[in-house]
Amino acid sequence: MMNNLNNSQTIGPFSFSTVPHVLCEPGAAKQIGSQVAQRFPTARRALIVTDAGFLKTGLVDAPIASLRAANLSVSIFSDVVADPPEAVILQAVADARSKEIDLVIGLGGGSSMDVAKLIAVLAGSEQDLKSMYGIGNVKGGRLPLVQVPTTAGTGSEVTPISIVTTGETTKMGVVSPQLYADLAILDATLTIGLPPKVTAATGIDAMVHAIEAYTSRHKKNPLSDMLARQALGLLANNLVAACEDGKNLAARQAMLFGALLAGQAFANAPVAAVHALAYPIGGIFHVPHGLSNSLVLPHVLRFNAPQAAHLYAELAEIVAPQATGSAEARTSALIDTLETMAQQVGIETRLRQVGIAESDLDRLADDAMLQTRLLTNNPREITRADARAIYAEAL
Ligand SMILES: NC(=O)c1ccc[n+]([C@@H]2O[C@H](COP(=O)([O-])OP(=O)(O)OC[C@H]3O[C@@H](n4cnc5c(N)ncnc54)[C@H](O)[C@@H]3O)[C@@H](O)[C@H]2O)c1
Numbered sequence: 001m002m003n004n005l006n007n008s009q010t011i012g013p014f015s016f017s018t019v020p021h022v023l024c025e026p027g028a029a030k031q032i033g034s035q036v037a038q039r040f041p042t043a044r045r046a047l048i049v050t051d052a053g054f055l056k057t058g059l060v061d062a063p064i065a066s067l068r069a070a071n072l073s074v075s076i077f078s079d080v081v082a083d084p085p086e087a088v089i090l091q092a093v094a095d096a097r098s099k100e101i102d103l104v105i106g107l108g109g110g111s112s113m114d115v116a117k118l119i120a121v122l123a124g125s126e127q128d129l130k131s132m133y134g135i136g137n138v139k140g141g142r143l144p145l146v147q148v149p150t151t152a153g154t155g156s157e158v159t160p161i162s163i164v165t166t167g168e169t170t171k172m173g174v175v176s177p178q179l180y181a182d183l184a185i186l187d188a189t190l191t192i193g194l195p196p197k198v199t200a201a202t203g204i205d206a207m208v209h210a211i212e213a214y215t216s217r218h219k220k221n222p223l224s225d226m227l228a229r230q231a232l233g234l235l236a237n238n239l240v241a242a243c244e245d246g247k248n249l250a251a252r253q254a255m256l257f258g259a260l261l262a263g264q265a266f267a268n269a270p271v272a273a274v275h276a277l278a279y280p281i282g283g284i285f286h287v288p289h290g291l292s293n294s295l296v297l298p299h300v301l302r303f304n305a306p307q308a309a310h311l312y313a314e315l316a317e318i319v320a321p322q323a324t325g326s327a328e329a330r331t332s333a334l335i336d337t338l339e340t341m342a343q344q345v346g347i348e349t350r351l352r353q354v355g356i357a358e359s360d361l362d363r364l365a366d367d368a369m370l371q372t373r374l375l376t377n378n379p380r381e382i383t384r385a386d387a388r389a390i391y392a393e394a395l
């Protein structure tokens with residue numbers, strides 16, 4: 001793999017933050033009790049935040065037993081739903097307060113981990129959730145927070161971001177350093193039952209995090225670049241294997257690690273137009289986050305290519321190493337490979353397949369333009385007409 005940090009390159013000013021401890025090992029969730037006891041010896045009452053789907057797998061039993069063996073009492077909040085609305089968060093916070101919880105554990109996909117973050121900051125705070133939206137608006141501290149992802153996708157275990165569904169269809173982000181967890185645990189045994197389509201969509205979400213971090217307009221930095229490249233290699237090389245055989249533990253652990261690295265990258269070099277255009281698809285049509293991203297990915301990359309081909313060509317060396325020729329040619333090879341991968345793993349590739357019609361495109365374009373936090377990071381400026389044209393290409 002080419003080293004993109006050449007030694008004569010000037011290192012521009014940048015800052016970088018991440019979660020201080022990562023434990024990466026199949027079976028590691030069984031150590032959660034000893035981990036917590038060692039790091040937070042005064043914690044007594046843990047809250048596990050998950051959703052009903054994951055609870056049903058029975059995979060919460062081992063971490064619960066491990067926490068109890070370390071003398072912690074354990075409560076479970078399992079009412080998280082995909083793309084969590086404000087009401088769910090407020091209910092969870094009330095629950096945590098009434099039980100005098102002193103440690104929060106997110107155990108699930110991005111939705112559960114995002115709710116866990118907000119419980120940790122809200123449970124001991126007077127601040128209103130509504131005043132937290134945006135960047136840097138959380139005041140005060142939080143309860144100890146451990147994140148255990150069960151999808152290899154969002155990287156939420158290492159990001160300072162929580163995404164909340166605020167209205168009928170709109171999503172907003174709380175982005176604050178307090179949302180970085182104390183510890184992230186990557187245990188592939190928790191992901192072996194993740195259905196192939198969810199594996200595919202969440203895995204492509206992680207690939208998008210790496211790609212968009214690498215081309216992020218204002219905060220692209222050499223550490224995020226290294227992480228994004230390493231992430232993309234792991235994800236691209238293991239996605240199909242993890243979809244074809246969910247029990248392939250090596251592929252599953254590699255996917256979890258790739259998703260974490262991509263999360264570290266985009267926590268510091270934020271995502272852009274793929275996510276901005278994906279959010280309305282999820283919000284209005286209830287399409288899962290990863291799939292929404294995957295549907296618009298190739299079309300946004302083609303739109304961005306006039307400005308970003310030199311960077312996409314560098315990523316092509318990782319995803320489509322056989323590609324040669326100009327930066328434009330290698331960019332095309334990257335996009336073609338990503339499209340082929342989406343077909344191989346059997347997820348929908350056209351907006352029509354998820355119930356979207358031509359008559360919906362204006363509304364999608366209007367909503368996408370509201371995602372100014374994300375659009376500002378895109379390597380090429382996007383007008384409303386551009387957004388509509390990209391959706392039309394994806395139809
Ligand atoms: N905080 C961030 O940095 C960040 C980044 C990207 C996305 N997000 C948010 O994360 C959410 C999406 O998260 P997600 O894609 O991980 O999906 P999810 O958490 O919504 O879970 C999707 C489905 O998978 C099931 N599931 C999860 N793990 C499973 C397992 N191991 N076995 C069987 N079933 C399992 C769940 O029950 C659920 O039905 C969205 O709300 C999105 O906006 C957050």
Ligand SMILES: [Fe+2]
Nearest residue numbers: 154205275289
């Ligand atoms: Fe994402």
